Amino acid sequence: xxxxxxxxxxxxxxxxxxxxxxxxxxxxxxxxxxxxxxxxxxxxxxxxxxxxxxxxxxxxxxxxxxxxxxxxxxxxxxxxxxxxxxxxxxxxxxxxxxxxxxxxxxxxxxxxxxxxxxxxxxxxxxxxxxxxxxxxxxxxxxxxxxxxxxxxxxxxxxxxxxxxxxxxxxxxxxxxxxxxxxxxxxxxxxxxxxxxxxxxxxxxxxxxxxxxxxxxxxxxxxxxxxxxxxxxxxxxxxxxxxxxxxxxxxxxxxxxxxxxxxxxxxxxxxxxxxxxxxxxxxxxxxxxxxxxxxxxxxxxxxxxxxxxxxxxxxxxxxx
Numbered sequence: 001x002x003x004x005x006x007x008x009x010x011x012x013x014x015x016x017x018x019x020x021x022x023x024x025x026x027x028x029x030x031x032x033x034x035x036x037x038x039x040x041x042x043x044x045x046x047x048x049x050x051x052x053x054x055x056x057x058x059x060x061x062x063x064x065x066x067x068x069x070x071x072x073x074x075x076x077x078x079x080x081x082x083x084x085x086x087x088x089x090x091x092x093x094x095x096x097x098x099x100x101x102x103x104x105x106x107x108x109x110x111x112x113x114x115x116x117x118x119x120x121x122x123x124x125x126x127x128x129x130x131x132x133x134x135x136x137x138x139x140x141x142x143x144x145x146x147x148x149x150x151x152x153x154x155x156x157x158x159x160x161x162x163x164x165x166x167x168x169x170x171x172x173x174x175x176x177x178x179x180x181x182x183x184x185x186x187x188x189x190x191x192x193x194x195x196x197x198x199x200x201x202x203x204x205x206x207x208x209x210x211x212x213x214x215x216x217x218x219x220x221x222x223x224x225x226x227x228x229x230x231x232x233x234x235x236x237x238x239x240x241x242x243x244x245x246x247x248x249x250x251x252x253x254x255x256x257x258x259x260x261x262x263x264x265x266x267x268x269x270x271x272x273x274x275x276x277x278x279x280x281x282x283x284x285x286x287x288x289x290x291x292x293x294x295x296x297x298x299x300x301x302x303x304x305x306x307x308x309x310x311x312x313x314x315x316x317x318x319x
Contacts, residue, residue, distance in 0.1 A: 110152025
């Protein structure tokens with residue numbers, strides 16, 4: 001069998017959900033609705049965090065970044081799939097496949113780091129409220145956000161470049177609806193142990209370690225909340241963390257189910273549906289969760305939709 005360097009392939013063919021022709025139309029309509037809701041929800045969340053001076057806080061700076069990367073991730077994954085369905089062509093050019101692989105890895109990796117930094121922000125806000133404005137000042141928050149993006153983009157570049165060095169054995173049919181890195185690796189006919197080692201190291205750095213930081217942060221948060229004597233105080237403290245904790249469980253639950261399960265042929269169909277949840281449902285739910293669980297966001301969204309002043313005069317004067 002002739003080996004072909006990955007970089008000389010002109011295009012790839014997606015197998016997608018062609019094995020399930022009866023559900024393809026349903027999936028298309030569902031994915032289109034998810035994509036539109038994701039765009040609308042995250043754009044609204046970014047808008048209120050920028051326009052409402054009441055939300056010019058570290059927590060909402062990170063939330064705006066989270067919404068921005070969710071838009072990029074969903075767009076890079078779902079739009080080619082929707083376009084292929086409309087055109088009837090399940091193909092993607094080599095450059096498009098590389099870009100899709102890179103952006104999906106970069107956005108997912110950035111979100112891992114960003115969610116852990118958001119947990120640290122909640123820890124400082126609840127456990128060190130008097131020092132919070134000093135510790136989480138604007139410069140530090142910008143550095144944290146920039147560091148999260150840099151970490152995600154650099155690790156994604158390392159993984160993508162390492163895959164491009166490998167060779168195919170004439171097969172360019174991807175049993176997926178996207179150029180997900182694990183699906184592309186199944187086409188490789190040479191030894192992939194070095195790439196798998198790189199992916200393992202990066203996965204450990206970007207999954208268990210941020211999860212450990214989140215768990216430690218919430219252990220301290222829980223300890224501090226239980227020391228609050230008033231019921232209203234405990235309720236308010238819990239409410240400031242509820243949305244973030246829900247997003248963490250949703251994101252890491254789907255991520256771990258995708259990357260920490262056996263890589264067997266029988267799991268490939270499950271991979272596709274889990275990828276749909278990871279690429280569509282999670283980014284769609286993030287703004288909904290924050291809108292429902294955060295009073296400040298709900299008030300800001302109502303003001304934006306009602307075209308009323310961004311902040312009450314009393315709130316502005318109190319600042």
